[in-house]
């Protein structure tokens with residue numbers, strides 16, 4: 048079962064093949080380097096060639112050909128993922144879906160499209176068609192694809208109202224191609240969706256997507272300042288619990304994140320300013336301002352529809368979700384992050400506990416999230432990195448306190464998730480990828496079913512560094 | 514300050530005046546007769562004349578004229594209220610807003626209209642304009658006005674997602690005319706809204722309304738059956754807590770409500786069937802059916818988009834909210850109802866306690882409601898009426914258990930609400946209705962500030978029965 052890369056390439060000359068070394072190197076990387084742990088392990092990873100199919104038929108052709116020649120296939124949307132999700136650990140083929148950008152059908156509350164369209168372009172199309180937009184998007188809206196969001200992401204701007212991608216109703220249907228001698232095309236709904244959503248393309252390639260839509264509004268984007276951190280947390284939570292105020296984003300930044308890392312915000316805040324980033328529907332602004340008027344601890348310092356800052360801060364959502372980490376990293380390259388779930392009803396107590404124990408080594412960055420009908424917080428905490436040991440210790444401190452960690456310093460599905468095998472994904476991989484060629488090294492359960500999770504998993508077939 | 518009705522009528526001949534006795538009698542009544550208590554006290558109430566202004570200018574003229582001649586003015590939308598809200602306890606003028614049906618402006622997420630338009634007609638206009646509809650409506654959608662809903666109602670179909678009318682953001686702006694020597698026209702927003710919303714027109718007349726809109730969908734209406742009552746309650750709550758499933762109605766009917774009172778449903782259920790009525794967005798149906806598939810205790814027995822019942826049950830929302838009482842009353846005239854708030858987090862325990870203690874004398878009819886971001890239940894329990902004493906005892910049992918009662922057997926704002934003076938409404942009445950002519954007898958705080966609430970309030974100037 049040695050891959051025959053040359054034979055695979057030779058069989059696909061009529062497709063859009065990229066064999067320039069620079070291009071292959073660029074398309075073999077994602078935002079794994081947010082993590083110093085992954086940076087140390089994956090920096091050298093590189094595919095053998097890149098192919099960009101123009102249609103589902105060409106996707107099938109790539110998968111059939113690579114299957115025949117035992118060549119691994121790692122699918123790429125836009126490569127904005129953070130876990131090395133889209134990196135070809137064992138080399139082989141990167142299948143780049145940048146040509147598959149069609150919007151096939153738009154109706155009330157739904158859209159059908161191809162996977163390679165950028166979130167931004169999809170929203171533009173549905174907005175122009177009927178004033179609709181995606182319920183939620185990754186903060187990489189401007190650069191990421193819908194297919195990558197579904198296969199690699201979890202939620203984002205909009206999740207304060209609609210919950211996460213995995214919640215029932217947030218994906219309607221996925222069309223999936225398997226990697227077999229003769230690839231099959233399957234339509235998944237309902238209980239079948241979790242087989243391939245957030246599976247990193249390890250068990251099938253998504254070629255068509257049906258998503259629910261919400262009405263598109265000219266969201267009012269704002270920054271609110273609080274002197275006290277927990278006041279800012281309560282402000283965001285209480286606002287999200289206002290049933291009549293429609294909200295798309297609620298982000299809390301512990302001081303001094305705003306002053307130290309948000310260049311265009313810095314002139315308007317102090318080092319001890321805790322900041323709340325918001326997106327509120329225009330017709331909810333009366334309600335919002337009434338709510339704000341009741342909170343003397345909160346000051347509205349910016350709204351994009353009355354922008355009087357000499358230098359506009361740009362979209363407020365590009366301060367939230369994993370853009371916070373990006374902004375901090377640019378100022379202080381030693382910063383990395385953790386993903387935390389602060390669950391109901393202990394969320395506020397847990398946040399306060401972690402903040403008290405770890406600030407300023409760990410600075411709280413929180414996203415309002417709906418889970419099971421409740422407002423909770425997802426933490427994308429900023430961590431001042433020193434050593435891998437200390438990072439592991441910080442992870443343990445969270446877990447011991449009862450705050451679940453989704454570790455972004457690991458490249459496997461299990462370690463970035465709940466550290467358990469997802470049986471639905473594993474079972475479907477057995478069926479859909481019998482040779483184990485799809486994005487190899489990302490599903491521990493496939494390679495080493497008895498893995499104990501007592502240390503970081505190292506994929507045995509990871510390309511050797513030169 | 515004796516009213517000079519003749520002088521007022523004489524001053525308004527150019528308006529649409531109705532002086533036929535039959536018409537006046539009809540326009541002096543609402544659905545007060547749901548309550549045997551109110552039926553016994555208000556059946557004879559009758560205005561002296563009815564006037565139907567065509568514009569805000571004519572509203573002002575009516576108010577100025579009646580003020581000059583000390584004539585009480587009770588405003589009428591469509592008279593579908595249940596507390597005698599729209600009944601002229603001291604006679605005088607009924608001001609009927611049926612001509613004021615204009616839709617002035619529709620934009621993304623909002624509509625501006627006149628108060629006398631029917632909820633149904635407003636939805637038709639906003640739907641035709643841009644696929645939008647009201648966030649919530651009274652189940653009297655087909656017959657009630659938006660002005661009456663705001664001045665007399667509380668919430669309804671849509672409140673499972675958006676909360677109640679009183680929640681921030683669910684009314685944007687109200688334009689209000691005062692009853693003074695020279696009536697003023699005021700625009701209310703934010704903290705000013707509660708002065709006149711749900712004030713029964715006791716302190717100002719709403720002449721223009723700005724409401725938020727939600728997207729209009731072809732809601733899938735369904736009935737789900739459960740053998741166990743608490744299973745039905747949990748089904749409705751858990752469904753409402755699914756953040757990705759968009760819902761407009763979730764109603765639970767304890768057995769044998771469906772069998773005994775829902776004629777067209779009866780052939781499809783058993784006496785021990787507990788029923789759940791639902792409205793789900795079409796693009797959430799995949800998610801809903803997945804949810805349903807996980808609940809072996811629940812059977813989908815009807816959906817309006819695949820209607821295979823020989824006699825269609827009609828709109829499912831016309832089984833919920835106060836339509837449940839109406840259907841029960843038609844079969845068993847001794848039935849009346851109570852309004853209960855089962856608050857978070859004790860709601861399910863309270864419901865079970867009341868059901869165990871009082872069924873079948875009191876049958877549980879529950880509506881899913883959002884309150885402060887949480888899913889709770891509003892009860893519109895069906896009560897087999899025997900005596901006023903027993904009814905009061907049932908009220909007390911609820912209150913003792915911790916379930917708040919909004920008593921629908923009282924005609925005052927306070928007794929139908931939280932039994933306390935609403936200072937905002939009282940203060941505004943002092944300013945806007947100095948002679949106390951607007952819908953007299955409905956605000957205890959105005960007539961008798963020291964009232965102790967130890968028994969049912971009786972308005973001293975209530976018209977004497979003949």
Ligand SMILES: Cc1cc2nc3c(=O)[nH]c(=O)nc-3n(C[C@H](O)[C@H](O)[C@H](O)COP(=O)(O)OP(=O)(O)OC[C@H]3O[C@@H](n4cnc5c(N)ncnc54)[C@H](O)[C@@H]3O)c2cc1C
Nearest residue numbers: 124125126127128186192195196199200201248253368369
């Ligand atoms: C600054 C920044 C902010 C971010 N914010 C968020 C956020 O708010 N929410 C969030 O969830 N994530 C976030 N991320 C992570 C990432 O950007 C998103 O998940 C994004 O949607 C991924 O899209 P992509 O097109 O770049 O996917 P890629 O990175 O190209 O792919 C992601 C994964 O999906 C697989 N894949 C891609 N397309 C397919 C397909 N058609 N079929 C099968 N598998 C496929 C890939 O193999 C890979 O495993 C952020 C990242 C950065 C760098």
Ligand SMILES: Cc1cc2nc3c(=O)[nH]c(=O)nc-3n(C[C@H](O)[C@H](O)[C@H](O)COP(=O)(O)OP(=O)(O)OC[C@H]3O[C@@H](n4cnc5c(N)ncnc54)[C@H](O)[C@@H]3O)c2cc1C
Nearest residue numbers: 590591592593594652658661662665666667714719834835
């Ligand atoms: C079968 C049935 C089901 C019902 N379901 C619901 C429900 O789901 N939710 C709910 O909230 N209610 C419900 N109700 C009560 C009632 O139908 C609603 O509140 C309805 O919206 C009232 O509208 P209307 O036009 O009939 O108002 P009316 O009954 O005419 O008036 C209601 C009150 O508002 C005042 N008013 C009317 N217009 C104005 C104005 N422009 N300015 C100032 N004051 C004004 C009146 O004086 C009166 O006090 C129900 C009633 C019945 C009989």
